[in-house]
Amino acid sequence: MPHTITFLPSNKTGLVASGIRISDAATTIDEFDLHLECGGKGTCQKCLVELVAGCVEINDRIFTVAKGAKPLRILSCQGRVCGEGVFSIVAGRAHEAATMSLGKDIAAIPPGLLPAAQDISPIVTTLRLCVDQPGAESNFPDSQRLETQVWSVVKSDAPVSIEPSALRSLPNALRADNGRITVRLRKDAEPMTVLSVDAGDKESPDVGIACDIGTTTVSVHCVDLSTGKVLATSSDYNGQIRRGADVISRIDYAKNDQRIGEMRTLVLATMNGLITTVLDNMHIPADEVFNVALAGNTTMIHLLLGLPSQAIRESPYVPVVNAPPVMRAWDVGLNVHPLAAVSFAPGVGSYVGGDITSGLLTTPMIHDKHAMSLFMDIGTNGEIAIGNAEFLMAAACSAGPAFEGSGIKCGMRAALGAIESFETDAQMNDVRYSVIGGGKPKGVCGSGLISLLGELYTKGLIDRAGKISASAPARSIAKIDGTTGLVLAQAADTLDGAAIVITEPDIDNLIRTKGAIYAACDLMLANIGLSVRDISHVYIAGGFGRFIDIDKAVRIGMLPDIPRDKFTYLGNSSLTGATLCLVSKARRKQLAALAKRVTYIDLSSDHRYMDAYVAALFLPHTDASRFPSVK
């Protein structure tokens, strides 16, 4: 039997069946997706709503709130409709809009990484040809005259196959503009394949899409395939977040075919949204895009392709595939030309995926014949690689998405309105921050959280355990949902008109994240008998923002305490690596070889990991001698 349910603050009302979850009712009636980061198990507490009036059923018990009485706070993933009800959504901020940058705002690919213009070699190349018109002396079929021209331009006489859809457009295209045509040719297989034929010399720029599929954040670059230059970039939260914050909860959720399909649809919606955003901004039709390069962790790639992912999280931790073959966009589900070539950065194993190999590809360490370097990719999972041109070893730890702004009340992606660095005095009289895009803040991104944690600890506002100090000024302390926090910006000073507060559970969360990363790093080095002092260089990848404050990151114990000039922040190196693979055949070959030589270490099966982790759950560490430069 259906009941009338109303959601506040939107005041939207609708009829839903008895027994459905309140979170699902919110999606149906309010088009509001409550992010079920735990996959709806009731553990992440991210989907809180208040029952303002009416009733709700939780675990077979009925709870009722009379009109005007005190609202009842419940988890919408646990409550079910059992009668009329008015619910107020109190969970987190609404989903931020995707970020989109054009022109000079784009982080350029570092010089030296891109191939020279003449070496640019995407999988699908654009050929502008002039094919002879048929005549009594040259009455070969259209396909054969095309083939002859292709051979002369690509300087090969390897067999050429023409896709049926291209064959269908061939005769009219050949006759529309005196034989001038634009052809897309895929050359990575034999036979070479003509994917499309259009009349005339197409004027529009030839672009490709590079995409990093993160557990929390998905980012795309729209790349000029004649120069390798990034023309536009866009990023957004991965739509799968509502079904789990980390890879384990997503794998658990995707336990049957229907849910595998749902997860696939969710991430495709995010990816296609981003692709459409960048292409629309460049005024480029989707079906003129024939090259896509993807990088992502092993679980993200499985969920994107609709592959069963259970075996990834069960011993012996076997993925379906580490290095997916080049696929057609239609098979993947991407909104570009259906026959576009979609390539995947190859992974190493269940927990070291193509995002890591792709990131490593952008570092000098893989070419260094002598010194050992560290590579750390801090995302929802943290991955560490150590090695050089001869040797490469990698491991993963579950860091959590705190530095991507997820799971932190005031957290957000590095987007407009994000605090990206933070300074204060010990009494919080003189609080200063810089905000992406200038103007008022609405949250804090990864680089801001590192800066904030370092500053609060350095100025004595929080103690080594992350608790707010007794010395913190009372006017800066706020109570939120039964927790204590420090007010970073007053309601009047923010974009949303709500104070920006960092709570003790948030700080705890950040300390767990940095502790997991440090412990993994520590154990990796121990495994090969090295100390941090043996490390020549540390490359840091992650979605913190435009930069990170290395000194603060050392001070909170996230990074090892070595000279600061040994660190290089790479930003989203997975996306950079995907961009290189998009435009360069040499890079694709290099990446395939790189993935094969990485040795995977399973830290989770090492009993010492938990000890190292617990020891790192202080600021900077329980063993202060490891951080001689800190105080």
Add this chain to the structure above:
Amino acid sequence: MPHTITFLPSNKTGLVASGIRISDAATTIDEFDLHLECGGKGTCQKCLVELVAGCVEINDRIFTVAKGAKPLRILSCQGRVCGEGVFSIVAGRAHEAATMSLGKDIAAIPPGLLPAAQDISPIVTTLRLCVDQPGAESNFPDSQRLETQVWSVVKSDAPVSIEPSALRSLPNALRADNGRITVRLRKDAEPMTVLSVDAGDKESPDVGIACDIGTTTVSVHCVDLSTGKVLATSSDYNGQIRRGADVISRIDYAKNDQRIGEMRTLVLATMNGLITTVLDNMHIPADEVFNVALAGNTTMIHLLLGLPSQAIRESPYVPVVNAPPVMRAWDVGLNVHPLAAVSFAPGVGSYVGGDITSGLLTTPMIHDKHAMSLFMDIGTNGEIAIGNAEFLMAAACSAGPAFEGSGIKCGMRAALGAIESFETDAQMNDVRYSVIGGGKPKGVCGSGLISLLGELYTKGLIDRAGKISASAPARSIAKIDGTTGLVLAQAADTLDGAAIVITEPDIDNLIRTKGAIYAACDLMLANIGLSVRDISHVYIAGGFGRFIDIDKAVRIGMLPDIPRDKFTYLGNSSLTGATLCLVSKARRKQLAALAKRVTYIDLSSDHRYMDAYVAALFLPHTDASRFPSVK
């Protein structure tokens, strides 16, 4: 404004809009497809209906028939609805059901043509593998463990790509039956591609489909891929017949995208109907079929693939493609596994297609280093090839579908109830015929028509011009639709209860067909300075039936007058050739090389052709010296 229209004899009634063609109304209301062999131009006279009562509009004039008045005979392709009307369908017989044969009724592939069992090599092979279960020592991804097994079985380490749909089923299939799986592997390209993975050893026989797409008749073989044996066969009229009897009228009809789509749909309906018929009879699910080999003339292949075909019939007669690449069934539109490999017999040019190369492949002449032989494929188009292992030349003429039973009142395909041979005395007192399947006849197939024409001429019942002789017995003469004919079987003796009659226009039609073939043959020989006496052997292909009466075929002047033992009747050699290509890689290579060495001769541009044709419009020929053995 819609009007109520009724069709007889079905008595079906429906509402149709004013202005639509009566032929279209018949399709809508009566599900009766009137065969518009001329493409609806009003020239083929095949779509006759009678207006029994009501009105019809023809060329802006309204014709009315009062109830009980004499019905008005009209062409349904020319008449349009302008008010209420009752129409009686008088055109031709209803469409014959598809023929279907199983077991010993099937014409076997001649011995010596099929490869030995160990040399059978379809494009997609079935591998039955046992893949190691993952363990701590072998925790490679599922795809990698599969790849290793494939390599060991196919004895190659060429790259292997796995189709996305196969990847999706891989993990569950590997774990369902202790690693036992059935894999379909396509090996004709690099990388090799895994098309499907199923758990267990599939028990069902591995079959493929060979298909000859004729202008008039489409025939399929269901072939056991372990032996090359034909398990079932089925044939039917090509559904495109209703849009034109020959390739020229079909090309004319398919002049825009919508009609190209319609023609594609029509032939696909025929092909898929036949494929379903044979597979259902064998109890084989469609998605277990991974190999299809097609042969057809250039126009049929263009229409099947939805390719614009106009350029085929306009100078310089250039097809879109002579040798289509191997395609996926999904791209072609066939109801087998969507990723099945569909190969095409390569053609030579606009009027010598893959049906001819495929047929030549079945003859010994292509291996003969010394003697010259003739190959004649008598279908809706007649094609002649002459040559040997060193030299091959081919030409085409528009013969018309008379010998396939189309365009002849009493004509039918070689199916149950067809008269396949005919004997009579000069007074038609003692008429004998043999009927396919025994029992009463309902029409005459190609072999029967040759036999009939030869017998009527030899016994003096028709004269050299094909007119019924004054000596023909009056009781055997019938008047039909203003024409004169000879009754072959009385109404009481036939399956349909309607007399079987051959009319003078039918005889005329048969003479034109045999004349076109003979003239083409004559001119081909003249072109290379040979006479019929230089020919070592003549191979005759076509859909006449199970055999033809060679002596009668010479007597009517269809075949040259040389010793009868020099002739071999091959039946549907295009289908036989497609079957060989289905099962043998060596045959596919041989065919590709063969197609490249055939020289095409355009007879239509040779002014001598019309002279030769006119000279052949007598029985057996105007120049009796060419047929010394006839009387």
